[in-house]
Amino acid sequence: xxxxxxxxYNHKWKIDPIVRSLIDTDFYKLLMCQSVFRNRPETxxxxxxxxxxxxxxxxxxxxxxxLREQLDHVRSLSLTRGESTWLRGNTxxxxxxxxxxxxxxxxxxxxxxxxxxxxxxxxxELTFEGPWPQVMLWEIPAxxxxxxxxxxxxxxxxxxxxxxxLYARAMTRLWEKVEALRGLGPGLRIAxxxxxxxxxxxxxxxxxxAMIEGLGDRFTGTSNCLIxxxxxIEAIGTNAHELPMxxxxxxxxxxxxREAPYHVLADWHEEHDGxxxxxxxxxxxxxxxxxxxxxxxxxxxxxxIDSGDPVAGxxxxxxxxxxxxxxxxxxxxxxxxxxxxxxxxxxxxRFHDRVKVSFGWGTLLTNDFRGLVAGDGLAPFSLVCKxxxxxxRPTVKLSDNPAKATGPADEIARYKDVFAVxxxxxxxxxx
Amino acid sequence: xxxxxxxxYNHKWKIDPIVRSLIDTDFYKLLMCQSVFRNRPETxxxxxxxxxxxxxxxxxxxxxxxLREQLDHVRSLSLTRGESTWLRGNTxxxxxxxxxxxxxxxxxxxxxxxxxxxxxxxxxELTFEGPWPQVMLWEIPAxxxxxxxxxxxxxxxxxxxxxxxLYARAMTRLWEKVEALRGLGPGLRIAxxxxxxxxxxxxxxxxxxAMIEGLGDRFTGTSNCLIxxxxxIEAIGTNAHELPMxxxxxxxxxxxxREAPYHVLADWHEEHDGxxxxxxxxxxxxxxxxxxxxxxxxxxxxxxIDSGDPVAGxxxxxxxxxxxxxxxxxxxxxxxxxxxxxxxxxxxxRFHDRVKVSFGWGTLLTNDFRGLVAGDGLAPFSLVCKxxxxxxRPTVKLSDNPAKATGPADEIARYKDVFAVxxxxxxxxxx
Numbered sequence: 001x002x003x004x005x006x007x008x009y010n011h012k013w014k015i016d017p018i019v020r021s022l023i024d025t026d027f028y029k030l031l032m033c034q035s036v037f038r039n040r041p042e043t044x045x046x047x048x049x050x051x052x053x054x055x056x057x058x059x060x061x062x063x064x065x066x067l068r069e070q071l072d073h074v075r076s077l078s079l080t081r082g083e084s085t086w087l088r089g090n091t092x093x094x095x096x097x098x099x100x101x102x103x104x105x106x107x108x109x110x111x112x113x114x115x116x117x118x119x120x121x122x123x124x125e126l127t128f129e130g131p132w133p134q135v136m137l138w139e140i141p142a143x144x145x146x147x148x149x150x151x152x153x154x155x156x157x158x159x160x161x162x163x164x165x166l167y168a169r170a171m172t173r174l175w176e177k178v179e180a181l182r183g184l185g186p187g188l189r190i191a192x193x194x195x196x197x198x199x200x201x202x203x204x205x206x207x208x209x210a211m212i213e214g215l216g217d218r219f220t221g222t223s224n225c226l227i228x229x230x231x232x233i234e235a236i237g238t239n240a241h242e243l244p245m246x247x248x249x250x251x252x253x254x255x256x257x258r259e260a261p262y263h264v265l266a267d268w269h270e271e272h273d274g275x276x277x278x279x280x281x282x283x284x285x286x287x288x289x290x291x292x293x294x295x296x297x298x299x300x301x302x303x304x305i306d307s308g309d310p311v312a313g314x315x316x317x318x319x320x321x322x323x324x325x326x327x328x329x330x331x332x333x334x335x336x337x338x339x340x341x342x343x344x345x346x347x348x349x350r351f352h353d354r355v356k357v358s359f360g361w362g363t364l365l366t367n368d369f370r371g372l373v374a375g376d377g378l379a380p381f382s383l384v385c386k387x388x389x390x391x392x393r394p395t396v397k398l399s400d401n402p403a404k405a406t407g408p409a410d411e412i413a414r415y416k417d418v419f420a421v422x423x424x425x426x427x428x429x430x431x
Numbered sequence: 432x433x434x435x436x437x438x439x440y441n442h443k444w445k446i447d448p449i450v451r452s453l454i455d456t457d458f459y460k461l462l463m464c465q466s467v468f469r470n471r472p473e474t475x476x477x478x479x480x481x482x483x484x485x486x487x488x489x490x491x492x493x494x495x496x497x498l499r500e501q502l503d504h505v506r507s508l509s510l511t512r513g514e515s516t517w518l519r520g521n522t523x524x525x526x527x528x529x530x531x532x533x534x535x536x537x538x539x540x541x542x543x544x545x546x547x548x549x550x551x552x553x554x555x556e557l558t559f560e561g562p563w564p565q566v567m568l569w570e571i572p573a574x575x576x577x578x579x580x581x582x583x584x585x586x587x588x589x590x591x592x593x594x595x596x597l598y599a600r601a602m603t604r605l606w607e608k609v610e611a612l613r614g615l616g617p618g619l620r621i622a623x624x625x626x627x628x629x630x631x632x633x634x635x636x637x638x639x640x641a642m643i644e645g646l647g648d649r650f651t652g653t654s655n656c657l658i659x660x661x662x663x664i665e666a667i668g669t670n671a672h673e674l675p676m677x678x679x680x681x682x683x684x685x686x687x688x689r690e691a692p693y694h695v696l697a698d699w700h701e702e703h704d705g706x707x708x709x710x711x712x713x714x715x716x717x718x719x720x721x722x723x724x725x726x727x728x729x730x731x732x733x734x735x736i737d738s739g740d741p742v743a744g745x746x747x748x749x750x751x752x753x754x755x756x757x758x759x760x761x762x763x764x765x766x767x768x769x770x771x772x773x774x775x776x777x778x779x780x781r782f783h784d785r786v787k788v789s790f791g792w793g794t795l796l797t798n799d800f801r802g803l804v805a806g807d808g809l810a811p812f813s814l815v816c817k818x819x820x821x822x823x824r825p826t827v828k829l830s831d832n833p834a835k836a837t838g839p840a841d842e843i844a845r846y847k848d849v850f851a852v853x854x855x856x857x858x859x860x861x862x
Contacts, residue, residue, distance in 0.1 A: 003434045161644040165606045168599040175596045213592040 015066070017073045018148045018201065022110070023083045023225035025140040026195050028237030030087070030225065031276070034103045035243070037133040039267050045246060046389040047135050049126040049142060050406070052429060053381035057122035058146060061153040064119065070145045071126075074138075075112050084108055086229045093275040112138055132390070136242065139385040143196045146383060147367070151199050154377040169372050170199075174207060174365070177341045178214035184348050189358040190215065191236040192222035193336055194366025197380055204366045208233070211365075220358065236360070238278040238304070239268060242387050245283065245397055249390040254418045262294060269296070277301045278334060282400045285421040286313055290320040298324035302332030302356070308400025309425065310335050310343070314351055328355045336360035338429070340368075382429055401427045446497070448504045449579045449632065453541070454514045454656035456571040457626050459668030461518070461656065462707070465534045466674070468564040470698050476677060477820040478566050480557040480573060481837070483860060484812035488553035489577060492584040495550065501576045502546055502557075505569075510539050517660045524706040543569055563821070567673065570816040574627045577814060578798070582630050585808040600803050601630075605638060605796070608772045609645035615779050620789040621646065622667040623653035624767055625797025628811055635797045639664070642796075651789065667791070669709040669735070670699060673818050676714060676828055680821040685849050693725060700727070708732045709765060713831045716852040717744055721751040729755035733763030733787070739831025740856065741766050741774070745782055759786045767791035769860070771799075813860055832858045 023030075036043070051058060079087075084104065092098040099107075113130040115138070124146070128138040155163060181188060192211060198204040208227050211219040221234030228235035244261040251257035261283055269277065277300040281289040286308065298321060305313040314335075318328045333355050335347050344359055351357045369378035386406060387395050396407030396415045402424045405412055415421075454461075467474070482489060510518075515535065523529040530538075544561040546569070557573060559566040586594060612619060623642060629635040639658050642650040652665030659666035675692040682688035692714055700708065708731040712720040717739065729752060736744040745766075749759045764786045766778050775790050782788045800809035817837060818826050827838030827846045833855045836843055846852075 003437075006434075159644060161640060165602060165641075168602040168606070171596060171599040172603045175599070209592060210596075213590065 015069050015073065018070050018145050019074050019077070019141040020201075021083065021226045022077045022079050022107075022112075022137070023087070023229065024144065024195075024201065024227075025137065025225060026193075026223040026237055027092075027225050027228070027235040028223065028240055029137060029140055030099070030107075031237060031272075032239055032243055033107075033133050033136055034099060035239075035267060035271060036136065037103050037106055038100075038271070040246070040250075041131065041133055043132040043246060043250065044130065044391050045132040045135055045387050047128040047138055047142075047385055048388040049124060049146070049383070049385050051123055051381070051383050053383070054123075056150070056381045058150060058383075059119045059122050059124050062124070062146070062149045064117070064124075067124065067145070067149060068117065070149065071115055071117070071142070074141045074145065075114075078111055079108050083226075083229065087225075090235075092235060095274070106133070110134065110137070112141070115142075126385075127388075132246065136387070139242075140196055142385050143383060144198065144201065147196075147198060148200045151369075151378060154373060158373075166369075166372055167203075170203070170369055171206070171210070173368060174210055175214065177365075177368075178210055180341045181218075181344065182214060184345060185352075186218065187352050187357075188215070188218045188348060189220050189356075190218060190344070191220045191234075191358070191360050192224065192227075192365055193236075193360035193362040195222075195224045196385075197363040197383070198366040199369055199378070205230075207366050223360070238276050239264075239280060241280065241283045241306075241397055241399075243268075244280075245395040246387050246390040248284070248415070249387075249393045249395045254414075257415070257418050258292070261289060262292075262297070265297060265300075269300075275301055275332075278332070279303045280306060281317070282307045282313070282398075284396075284398050284415055284419040285424070286316055286400050288419045288421060290316060293320075295324060298326050302334060302358075304334040304336055304360070306337045306399070307404050308337075308427070310337060310347055311350065313400065314347070314355070318355060330356075332356040332358060334358045334360055336362065338363070340364040398424075400424060401429070403427060403429050446500050446504065449501050449576050450505050450508070450572040451632075452514065452657045453508045453510050453538075453543075453568070454518070454660065455575065455626075455632065455658075456568065456656060457624075457654040457668055458523075458656050458659070458666040459654065459671055460568060460571055461530070461538075462668060462703075463670055463674060464538075464564050464567055465530060466670075466698060466702060467567065468534050468537055469531075469702070471677070471681075472562065472564055474563040474677060474681065475561065475822050476563040476566055476818050477558055477560040478569055478573075478816055479559075479819040480555060480577070480814070480816050482554055482812070482814050484814070485554075487581070487812045489581065489814075490550045490553050490555050493555070493577070493580045495548070495555075498555065498576070498580060499548065501580065502548070502573070505572045505576065506543050506545075509542055514657075514660065515539055518656075521666075523666060526705070537564070541565065541568070543572070546573075557816075558819075563677065563818075567818070570673075571627055573816050574814055575629065575632065578627075578629060579631045582800075582809060585804060589804075597800075597803055598634075601634070601800055602637070602641070604799060605641055606645065608796075608799075609641055611772045612649075612775065613645060615776060616783075617649065618783050618788075619646070619649045619779060620651050620787075621649060621775070622651045622665075622789070622791050623655065623658075623796055624667075624791035624793040626653075626655045627816075628794040628814070629797040630800055630809070636661075638797050654791070669707050670695075670711060672711065672714045672737075672828055672830075674699075675711075676826040677818050677821040679715070679846070680824045680826045685845075688846070688849050689723070692720060693723075693728070696728060696731075700731075706732055706763075709763070710734045711737060712748070713738045713744070713829075715827075715829045715846055715850040716855070717747055717831050719850045719852060721747060724751075726755060729757050733765060733789075735765040735767055735791070737768045737830070738835050739768075739858070741768060741778060742781065744831065745778070745786070749786060761787075763787040763789055765789045765791055767793065769794070771795040829855075831855060832860070834858060834860050 113134050116127045118125045128135040208222050221236040222228050223237045225235050243264040247264050248260040251260050303317040314333050321328045339361050363380045367380040394408050396411045403426050544565050547558045549556045559569040639653050652667040653659050654668045656666050674695040678695050679691040682691050734748040745764050752759045770792050794811045798811040825839050827842045829836050834857050
């Protein structure tokens with residue numbers, strides 16, 4: 001029976017909106033936003049889209065008018081009553097009222113600020129400039145819009161049946177990964193971190209359901225707030241490079257710069273405890289970070305490894321805890337860089353008896369369409385949206401992999417000097 | 432939006448009927464039925480279900496009440512106005528009015544006769560006895576009902592998500608087969624012969640759509656009349672072992688018995704020409720059939736190879752045509768026994784330059800769920816529904832594979848003697 005009303009209703013849409021909710025974003029953006037709203041609300045920050053995969057010529061694939069329509073739609077969104085209720089009433093990491101009333105009021109009144117869009121060399125230059133707590137919330141929807149418009153561009157000439165097979169193949173592939181992970185034993189802890197690189201919203205939502213059904217409580221939740229709310233599961237996340245990058249850019253001297261990453265965590269320490277106290281050590285090199293870290297940081301719950309050789313990174317963290325008199329078996333290591341099943345297995349087997357291990361699985365959970373269309377046009381690619389300037393000064397990120405460094409060359413050199421970063425091993429950035 | 436009316440309507444069904452149309456059957460049953468209706472309408476025939484796969488204990492898997500409800504539903508069916516219009520108005524093999532007015536009147540008035548059902552040793556004994564033109568039409572719906580009730584039994588405890596993955600895997604597998612077949616070149620001719628062994632009606636319908644989309648006009652049609660009508664494609668089929676088996680059982684002497692297979696084809700010759708003149712030589716051994724065949728049979732369009740080593744069978748047919756002064760390149764060989772992609776490739780590559788080659792792809796098109804559930808409970812199995820007696824005499828089939836022989840042992844021995852069948856190579860019957 002044709003549902004005529006639904007069909008007519010669907011025809012009335014001018015566009016099929018990709019981002020339909022302000023909380024279709026990563027949980028850690030909201031956590032960081034609250035921290036920024038409290039500690040650095042007046043900072044003027046510029047976010048910019050950076051496509052590390054130059055061969056994916058987004059401006060050739062995606063129509064500018066369509067892109068503007070989608071971005072304009074995102075600007076029309078505001079927090080709904082139900083979303084606000086969920087954020088105010090929910091328990092995150094066992095804690096109620098994670099979000100303070102003044103922050104919730106700010107969020108309820110928020111509309112995302114204007115964007116600036118230009119085409120250059122087959123790529124889009126997309127920037128967002130304004131008060132940090134506002135522009136920072138553009139990151140995830142901007143990435144989601146571009147990722148999904150690219151998926152739509154590549155699939156637009158496919159027949160109904162071809163599309164069905166495409167998704168049957170992608171589903172089968174993901175399910176085989178889930179089945180392999182199920183073999184790892186009951187100690188596995190894994191979460192969806194794939195919002196920013198997803199093939200599309202509906203696909204991410206499907207992937208989360210596959211993880212729920214396939215892994216039960218070994219699947220600990222999703223970084224995506226909207227999906228967490230709709231599927232009644234845990235929203236997952238802590239903090240990211242954005243905080244030390246902006247704090248560092250605001251430093252007025254090399255001495256202040258050297259302290260910036262710890263300053264971020266001191267602010268965080270005041271606000272959060274327990275599972276939210278996760279160190280992300282690699283912004284300016286993990287080795288130096290640990291060597292110079294204050295003792296109170298060793299008391300934190302865990303470390304997230306997001307670049308460089310993950311085995312080496314985890315061994316460094318374990319060594320550091322031991323040196324500071326902590327028992328690594330009580331500590332948590334979260335792996336979140338370029339994971340797929342083989343690496344998850346390897347890391348789980350190597351570390352699960354020595355520390356608590358958790359995985360934040362991103363791109364290859366929510367966007368593994370490699371090899372599924374001719375020309376591999378749906379293969380994931382490396383698109384990011386980063387804070388590039390704060391109060392007029394450029395930001396810098398070094399990470400534990402020089403291929404992931406961002407910022408002007410002279411500033412990169414200065415940061416390397418200040419943070420005493422020696423030789424780093426370059427690793428290919430797949431996703 | 433929930434379609435409340437559709438949902439309430441669906442809830443009102445006492446059962447979910449498996450066979451919903453009298454033409455949800457193989458086209459050749461209707462062709463043969465017309466021939467029987469003309470030539471042997473008074474014959475009393477018994478059809479019986481035979482499960483060659485003893486390890487699949489159908490009576491343990493399938494509830495008897497459910498089976499009776501489904502069979503009773505089949506008995507309630509009659510030809511609809513649209514179905515009758517399609518049969519009367521359609522062009523089959525380029526010919527209009529394939530079905531004569533008197534036969535169409537018979538068909539329009541037909542309800543399937545009573546069935547007899549008993550349980551024995553974990554199997555169902557299901558028989559149909561009565562006038563041949565009526566009971567013969569039970570074969571396909573009976574098989575379809577049992578096959579699909581078995582699929583339902585095996586899948587009944589699976590979750591919504593598990594089911595989605597099951598079908599995603601099956602779709603992916605079939606599509607990979609279709610893609611492999613696409614590589615064989617434009618000369619390929621292949622049809623769906625999978626009604627009798629299908630996983631389910633909706634699945635067969637999906638498989639046909641996959642073949643249409645993937646192979647274009649290299650997919651020549653389906654044996655299933657209902658799907659042919661709904662998808663607006665060709666209904667495919669000619670004749671089967673049933674005719675010589677019953678004609679043979681009715682023979683009053685060994686001399687008559689020896690002539691029975693040719694008698695069948697003489698009746699067919701009067702009724703049909705062109706692509707419907709296909710010889711099925713293996714009922715009582717292909718070698719003897721060809722050796723003793725009258726010359727007019729060499730003028731027929733082609734040969735269907737349905738048992739034994741298909742390469743040997745095709746070589747025998749080619750040799751026979753040459754001996755009778757026919758050009759094999761103008762002849763058609765239809766392979767229809769236990770095909771899957773590797774065998775289709777092998778046969779196509781070996782023969783497509785020497786004869787016209789066509790494939791009737793059955794079980795492994797519409798029921799390849801091997802390995803897709805635990806315990807392999809959805810693997811296809813060898814269920815048939817055969818004419819076992821005619822006017823009180825048992826029927827016999829030998830075929831080119833002694834593993835497929837049916838009938839009482841003493842009758843098999845007599846037939847082997849009459850038809851001078853020597854040593855035969857036994858081949859495993861997979862499906």
